[in-house]
Amino acid sequence: xxxxxxxxxxxxxxxxxxxxxxxxxKIAHLYLFGGGFFFLLGGLEAVVIRIxxxxxxxxxxxxxxxxxxxxxxxxxMIFLAAMPIIIGLMNAxxxxxxxxxxxxxxxxxxxxxxxxxxxGLLLNISWFTGxxxxxxxxxxxxxxxxxxxxxxxxxxxxxIAGAGTLMGGINFLATIVNxxxxxxxxxxxxxxxxxxxxxxxxILFAFPALTINLFLLMFDRMFGTAFFDVALxxxxxxxxxxxWIFGHPEVYILILPLFGLFSDVFSTxxxxxxxxxxxxxxxxxxxxFLGFMVWAHHMFTVGLGPVANSIFAVxxxxxxxxxxxxxxxxxxxxxxxxxxxxxxxLWSLGFIPSFTIGGMTGVMLGSAVADYQYHDTYFVVAHFHxxxxxxxxxxxxxGLHYWWPLMFGRILHEGMGKLTFWTFFIGFHLTFFIQxxxxxxxxxxxxxxxxxxxxxxxxxxxxxxxxFFMSFGVIVFLINIIYTAVKGEKASADPWDGRTLEWATASxxxxxxxxxxxxxxxxxxxxxxxxxxxxxxxxxxxxxxxIHMPNGSFTPFLMSLGFFIAGFGFIYQTDNSxxxxxxxxxxxxxxxxxxxxxxxxxxxxxxxxxxxxxxxx
Amino acid sequence: MSQDHSLYPETMxxxxxxxxxxxxxxxxxxxxxxxxxxxxxxxLFGTYLALKDSTxxxxxxxxxxxxxxxxxMTMLLLTSSLTSVYAMYHMRNNEFKKMMxxxxxxALLGMGFLGLEIYEFAHYITEYGFTFRSSAxxxxxxxxxxxxxxxxxxxxxxxxxxxxxxxxxxxxxYNAPKFNTFSLYWHFIDVIWVFVFTVVYLMGKVG
Numbered sequence: 001x002x003x004x005x006x007x008x009x010x011x012x013x014x015x016x017x018x019x020x021x022x023x024x025x026k027i028a029h030l031y032l033f034g035g036g037f038f039f040l041l042g043g044l045e046a047v048v049i050r051i052x053x054x055x056x057x058x059x060x061x062x063x064x065x066x067x068x069x070x071x072x073x074x075x076x077m078i079f080l081a082a083m084p085i086i087i088g089l090m091n092a093x094x095x096x097x098x099x100x101x102x103x104x105x106x107x108x109x110x111x112x113x114x115x116x117x118x119x120g121l122l123l124n125i126s127w128f129t130g131x132x133x134x135x136x137x138x139x140x141x142x143x144x145x146x147x148x149x150x151x152x153x154x155x156x157x158x159x160i161a162g163a164g165t166l167m168g169g170i171n172f173l174a175t176i177v178n179x180x181x182x183x184x185x186x187x188x189x190x191x192x193x194x195x196x197x198x199x200x201x202x203i204l205f206a207f208p209a210l211t212i213n214l215f216l217l218m219f220d221r222m223f224g225t226a227f228f229d230v231a232l233x234x235x236x237x238x239x240x241x242x243x244w245i246f247g248h249p250e251v252y253i254l255i256l257p258l259f260g261l262f263s264d265v266f267s268t269x270x271x272x273x274x275x276x277x278x279x280x281x282x283x284x285x286x287x288x289f290l291g292f293m294v295w296a297h298h299m300f301t302v303g304l305g306p307v308a309n310s311i312f313a314v315x316x317x318x319x320x321x322x323x324x325x326x327x328x329x330x331x332x333x334x335x336x337x338x339x340x341x342x343x344x345x346l347w348s349l350g351f352i353p354s355f356t357i358g359g360m361t362g363v364m365l366g367s368a369v370a371d372y373q374y375h376d377t378y379f380v381v382a383h384f385h386x387x388x389x390x391x392x393x394x395x396x397x398x399g400l401h402y403w404w405p406l407m408f409g410r411i412l413h414e415g416m417g418k419l420t421f422w423t424f425f426i427g428f429h430l431t432f433f434i435q436x437x438x439x440x441x442x443x444x445x446x447x448x449x450x451x452x453x454x455x456x457x458x459x460x461x462x463x464x465x466x467x468f469f470m471s472f473g474v475i476v477f478l479i480n481i482i483y484t485a486v487k488g489e490k491a492s493a494d495p496w497d498g499r500t501l502e503w504a505t506a507s508x509x510x511x512x513x514x515x516x517x518x519x520x521x522x523x524x525x526x527x528x529x530x531x532x533x534x535x536x537x538x539x540x541x542x543x544x545x546x547i548h549m550p551n552g553s554f555t556p557f558l559m560s561l562g563f564f565i566a567g568f569g570f571i572y573q574t575d576n577s578x579x580x581x582x583x584x585x586x587x588x589x590x591x592x593x594x595x596x597x598x599x600x601x602x603x604x605x606x607x608x609x610x611x612x613x614x615x616x617x
Numbered sequence: 618m619s620q621d622h623s624l625y626p627e628t629m630x631x632x633x634x635x636x637x638x639x640x641x642x643x644x645x646x647x648x649x650x651x652x653x654x655x656x657x658x659x660x661l662f663g664t665y666l667a668l669k670d671s672t673x674x675x676x677x678x679x680x681x682x683x684x685x686x687x688x689x690m691t692m693l694l695l696t697s698s699l700t701s702v703y704a705m706y707h708m709r710n711n712e713f714k715k716m717m718x719x720x721x722x723x724a725l726l727g728m729g730f731l732g733l734e735i736y737e738f739a740h741y742i743t744e745y746g747f748t749f750r751s752s753a754x755x756x757x758x759x760x761x762x763x764x765x766x767x768x769x770x771x772x773x774x775x776x777x778x779x780x781x782x783x784x785x786x787x788x789x790x791y792n793a794p795k796f797n798t799f800s801l802y803w804h805f806i807d808v809i810w811v812f813v814f815t816v817v818y819l820m821g822k823v824g
Contacts, residue, residue, distance in 0.1 A: 104642040166653060174646040178638065204649055208657035216664065216760070225749055225756035226673070227664065233671025233753035238664055245660070598775075599782040601791065 020552040022106035023512055024091045027113050028407060031088030032400075034117050038080035041124065043474060045073040050431070050467040053460045056452035063448040067133035068150065070446055072124075074136030075154065078254065079161055080120040082392050086257045087112075087168050089399045090196045092407050094172065096502035097193045099181025099521065101514045104174035105167075106550040107597070112168040114560035119161025122567045126153035135446060137247070140228035140239035144220055149571050155218045156567035160560070162207055162214070169203030172196055181501070182541035183521030187281070190500045190525075191267075191274060194281050195260025198288045199253050205292065206249035213242040222574055237302060244295035252291040254388060256284060258395025259326060262348050265402050266330050268496055269345045270337025273525055276329040283322035283329075290319045300371040309368040316366030323359055327352060343417030347398035350425045351391060358386030361436065376446075379439025385432045397421070397477075404484070405491030409508045413488065416480040420473045427469025434459045434466075499525035504538045513547045516540075516612055544613065546606040553602070555593050562590030633708065634797035636790050643794040644801075651805045658809050661764055662816060665757040669821070673752035676745040678821030687818045690733045691810065694769075697726035698807040701800045708796055713788045716796070720776055723803065727773045734766050758817070765813055768806050775799055 009017075018026060049069050052060045061069065095103055103109050126132060132154035134143040143151045176197045180189070189197075217239065219225040226232035228239055267274040274280060296304060296312040330352060341349070361383040365374055374380060397420070404412045438459045443450060450456045493510075494503040504519055504527045505511065517540035523529050530538055569583025630636040635644050669678065704719035738759070741747040749759045776799050783792050 105646060170646050170649045170653070173649045174642050177645050178641050204653045205656050208653050209660050212657055212660040212664070219749070219756065219760065223749065225760075226751075226753040227668070227756050227760075229753065231673075232751075233668065233673040234756070235667055235671070235753070238667055242660055242664070595778060598778055598795075603791065 017552075019557055020110075020554045022102075022110045022550050022552055024095050024103050024106070024109060025407070025509060025512070027109050028088045028092035030113050031084045031091060031116075032407070034113070034120070035081050035084030035088060038076050038120055038124075039082075039085065040474070042073055042076035042081050043471065045069050045076065047467055047471055049073060050464040052448070053450070054464040055461065056454075056457055057449045059449075064133065066448040067135075067446075068127075068131035071132045071135050071138075071150075071154075072127075075123065075132070075158070076120075077388075078136065078250070079158060080116070080123070082254050082388070082396070083165060084116055084120075085396050086199075086254070086392070087116075087165070089261065089396070089403065090172060090199075090257060092403055093502050094193050094196045095175060095179070096406070096505065096510060096514060097190045097500050098176060098179065098184050099501045099515060099519050100175060100179040101518075101547065102550065103171050104178060105171045107553055107556065107602075108167050108171050110553065111556035111559060112164040112171065114556045115164030115167070115563065116161045118560040118564040119157045119159070119164065119567075122160060122564055123153055123157030126150055126157075129153075137243055138217070139236070139243070140217060140220070141236040143217060144228055151217075152221060152571040152574075155214050155221070156570055159211065159214050159218075160563050160567060162210055163563075164560075165203055166207045166211075169200040169207070172200040173204065176200075181515075181518045181521060183526075184501075185521075187278070188521055188524050188526070190260075191263035191277070191280055191284075192257070192260035195257045195263075195284060198284050199256045202249045202253045202256070202288055202291065206246045206253065209242050209246035210250075213239060213246065216242070218570070222570065237299075240299055240302065241295070244298045245292075248295040248298065249288075249291045251384075251387070252288060255391045255395075256288065258351075258392055258399070259284065261395055261399045261402070262330060262351060263333075264500065265344050265348045265398055266333045267525070268402075268499055269340045269342065269348075270334045271340075271497070272333055272337040273499075273528070274329070275332035275335075276325070277524060279325055280329055283325045286322040287319060290315060290322070294319065297366055297368075297371075300368045301375045306368075313366055313368040317363050320359060320363050327356060342401070343412065343414055343421060344398045344401035346418060346421045347394045347401065350421065351394040351398070354386060354390030354394065354425075354428070357433075358383060358390050361386065374439065376444055377439035378435040378443045378445055381445045382432045382435035382439060385435075389428055389432070397424075402496070403502075405495045405508045406502055407509060408485070409491055410484050410488035411491050411495055412484050413480050416476055416483065420477045420480065422473075423469050423476065424473030427466045427471075427473060430466025430469060431463050432466070434462050438463070494527075497531075499528035501526055501538070503527055511615075513549060513607055516547075516615075517542050517544055544609055546609050547612065548604055548606055550604045551602055553597075555597050559590050559593035559597075562586045562588075562593060566590065630790075631709070633711070633788065633790055633793035634705075635794070637794070640790065640794035640797075643798050647798045647801050651801065654805065654809075658761075658764070658812075661757075661761040662812065665761045665817065668753040668757040671753035671757075673754070675752045675755065676741075676747050677754070678758075678817070681741055681745055681747060682818055682821050684818060684822055686733060686737060687814060690730050690737075691814050693726050693730040693733070694807050694810050697723045697730070698804055700726065701803050705797060705800050708788060708793060711788060716788070717780060717784070720780055720796070724773055724776050724780075727769055727776075727803075731766065731769055731773070734762070734769075762813060762817065765806070765809055768809070772799070772803055772806055775802070 018030060021027060048061060049066070052058050052066055091103070091109070095101070126149070130148040130150045132138065132146070132150035134146050134151060138151060138154055176193060216227045220227050220229065226234045228234045228236045230236065263274050263280060294312055294315045296308060297316045300309050339345070361379070365371055365380065365383055401412050401417055404410065438456055441455055443456050450460065491508040493505055493507050495508065496503070501519060501521070505514060506516065519526065519538035520541035527538065530536060563586060565582050566586025569579050569581070569586055572579040573583055635641050700719045700723045704716045704723065707715040707719060747755055749756055779792070779795055779799060
């Protein structure tokens with residue numbers, strides 16, 4: 001096993017390894033590159049949108065194509081780029097941070113990834129036949145009347161990808177509850193692990209609402225039911241409620257993991273333990289709890305009445321309190337620390353003011369009366385890009401720089417990293433800051449063109465130039481990845497003088513079994529405690545023995561392929577009943593894979609103690 | 618295999634379904650899954666409550682529902698929950714044959730429930746022209762009750778697969794968690810039915 005790993009392998013073996021892997025570290029790679037691919041697609045769509053809006057009454061793309069662009073940009077960035085990359089980071093770091101050898105359900109972990117990838121591919125195949133065009137929210141009143149199959153692709157793609165995400169959430173929860181190493185109590189877990197735990201709870205309770213909503217929309221579009229058909233007594237507001245009961249927790253799914261990550265980065269590069277650890281944990285919980293209570297603030301203008309609007313407005317503004325606690329704790333963590341500013345830290349520092357601006361406009365939007373003015377304008381667009389780009393994307397970049405050694409064993413080039421940061425940071429504020437004012441001047445979101453001399457020309461021009469800066473930054477980052485893979489500095493097991501268990505393995509990247517002996521945790525920041533007491537490495541919590549490992553499997557890929565084929569069947573069976581073959585064939589194949597998985601015993605294998613002893617420490 | 622998963626009465630752990638890490642994970646994972654399922658059904662209940670009076674001139678719940686049939690269905694499903702408890706009791710005593718017997722009875726009761734539900738649906742469609750498409754009430758009714766029925770169907774297929782697969786090899790630490798997770802799932806389906814019975818049928822008849 002260990003000898004085979006060091007030998008040069010053929011490309012076929014390499015590919016087969018990734019197609020069948022159940023190792024959380026390799027699944028993290030898959031998530032990162034799958035999500036990264038969709039991030040580039042979504043970015044390209046954003047640039048097309050901005051080019052269309054560079055000047056008044058532009059005709060760079062047609063109105064219908066523009067609708068497809070904004071829909072796919074939003075959908076792709078949220079479901080296929082941000083979430084998978086975040087889940088990739090969770091896979092890369094969380095099991096190591098709690099001192100586990102893998103997640104609770106390695107097979108399910110692989111299935112989650114393949115479902116996401118096939119769902120994403122299905123959604124994007126719609127580009128060739130007509131993409132969804134009812135916005136990323138796909139409100140029923142609009143989506144039901146959308147001609148063609150675009151919306152059907154949206155439904156099928158998100159249903160498949162969403163199932164994968166739900167499984168991922170359950171998997172992480174079971175892992176954190178059951179598989180923490182000896183001594184790793186809940187209140188000793190790194191903040192990123194805490195954030196993973198709480199985010200998984202959000203996924204678990206939010207995604208079923210999306211599942212049902214997509215089912216209802218699917219029944220209405222494909223099978224002639226009347227959930228949203230007003231003529232038969234249906235009610236389209238139900239769609240909005242169910243969508244935002246999912247959709248609001250979703251924005252916390254996008255940001256909370258990065259809150260955890262920033263906490264780890266600030267603490268590591270300030271050489272101080274996190275200020276207010278307990279407060280940080282409970283603030284995260286409070287944000288997650290309140291996140292379920294405020295969905296109707298997306299619907300202030302629907303006409304729910306002043307009482308409902310007031311309650312949801314107050315709830316919304318209350319979220320600023322735990323978020324403020326976090327901002328101050330990050331600042332206090334750096335206070336008096338020996339701060340080292342590298343690229344990961346730069347992204348984290350850039351995050352604080354950017355996200356705070358997004359948070360403040362959030363409180364403004366939370367005021368129900370003022371929202372009647374802001375609703376569906378570029379003010380909203382500016383707000384959510386400040387929190388999602390300024391929070392999530394900055395966090396992803398910080399995380400990639402911080403954990404690249406952990407994932408790939410090399411350190412990303414600092415110079416190029418800083419160039420990416422500064423161009424992206426400046427471009428980001430150029431693009432979105434001006435959009436607040438465009439919105440206040442009345443420019444509605446999702447409009448294909450705007451008229452000349454309405455005071456919108458210069459703002460839109462500046463915004464588009466900013467988008468080019470961000471694109472430049474991303475291209476530099478891609479070059480950085482390639483450069484690092486070829487010539488990058490090789491990382492030691494602990495390149496940042498880390499504090500937590502992911503830096504306590506034998507090498508970077510860690511061996512496939514993670515820890516030869518599970519480490520004994522003696523407090524918060526366990527590795528730092530051992531370093532301060534002069535041990536330098538973790539004390540083992542168990543004698544050296546056989547290590548149980550899961551077997552790899554090709555079934556997750558095949559099962560997802562079955563659902564992918566069934567997806568086409570669902571989409572096209574309204575045109576031609578021959579497509580029922582794809583529908584039933586695909587479902588039968590996927591269920592067959594499930595039965596195979598159930599009846600075929602899979603006990604895994606053991607790495608014998610003797611082999612572990614042979615390997616150098 | 619360097620570990621023996623067979624179970625002997627003299628070395629029997631008290632909870633064979635949670636004696637291994639894999640068993641613990643399955644137990645925990647299924648509980649979390651049921652948490653998600655709760656939200657799934659909550660959304661369907663919400664939709665149903667919003668649309669239950671939108672009959673679009675078609676038959677209403679008071680016109681159609683007969684509590685007698687639904688009462689029999691409820692009794693069948695609740696009894697099947699009890700029999701699955703017996704099965705788990707025998708599992709913990711390592712009495713494989715008795716466990717299989719009670720699981721078989723559970724599956725039969727589930728099938729009885731399902732048969733009556735199919736009869737009920739057919740009755741509404743043929744007698745009243747009340748379908749998935751006829752009104753928003755119809756869509757919401759069949760979506761909620763049908764999702765529950767789908768879960769029952771999945772559960773029956775699940776337990777039959779498990780019983781056939783393990784018929785000849787007895788109980789061990791590898792398959793005990795599998796039986797146990799089924800049992801948990803089955804209880805959950807029953808609890809959902811209690812709510813369906815109350816919200817859809819009782820409230821539909823007298824509410």
